[in-house]
Amino acid sequence: xxxxxxxxxxxxxxxxxxxxxxxxxxxxxxxxxxxxxxxxxxxxxxxxxxxxxxxxxxxxxxxxxxxxxxxxxxxxxxxxxxxxxxxxxxxxxxxxxxxxxxxxxxxxxxxxxxxxxxxxxxxxxxxxxxx
Numbered sequence: 001x002x003x004x005x006x007x008x009x010x011x012x013x014x015x016x017x018x019x020x021x022x023x024x025x026x027x028x029x030x031x032x033x034x035x036x037x038x039x040x041x042x043x044x045x046x047x048x049x050x051x052x053x054x055x056x057x058x059x060x061x062x063x064x065x066x067x068x069x070x071x072x073x074x075x076x077x078x079x080x081x082x083x084x085x086x087x088x089x090x091x092x093x094x095x096x097x098x099x100x101x102x103x104x105x106x107x108x109x110x111x112x113x114x115x116x117x118x119x120x121x122x123x124x125x126x127x128x129x130x131x
Contacts, residue, residue: 004030005097009073009113010122011055016097017073017116019107025074026104029061031096032126037063040092043085045103050078052105054112059102061092070102074112080104 008016014033017025034040044060052058057069058078081103085091092100107113117125 004119004123004126006119008097008119009116010119011071011073011116012125013071015071015073017113018101019113024079024104024106025076026101027058027070027072027074028096028101029070029092030122030126032129033068034093034096034100037061037068038065039063040089043082043089043092043102045081045083045085046078048078048081052076052078052103054109054115061089061102072103072105073116074105074107074109076105076108078103079106 008018010016014030015027016030017027019025040061040063042062046058052072052075054073054075055071058072059070061068061070082101
């Protein structure tokens, strides 16, 4: 199994959030998810200023195998998107937890973090899927 960074929170649907001190969270898909999808060929980014709703689709990633919604783990205003993915969607394959981030949301309800999985709980889900 690939390493799962300890500073992230996860959804069962394989999105991650890195909560920053300034009240924002950077969102992406897990290394496990990008591995299941295969080579990514397109990313449909949300618009800055859009409102994200926890648990609803905010972006789309397309691979040679399938298109998948990317769900926002947290509600709030989208304050940044990773424009570099338009030209290099494969960045998610190469660095899912770093340069492959998808968007940043200004968190409107920090209580939603309690619904997310810590890295250990997420690792258990990944392990059970690999069985």
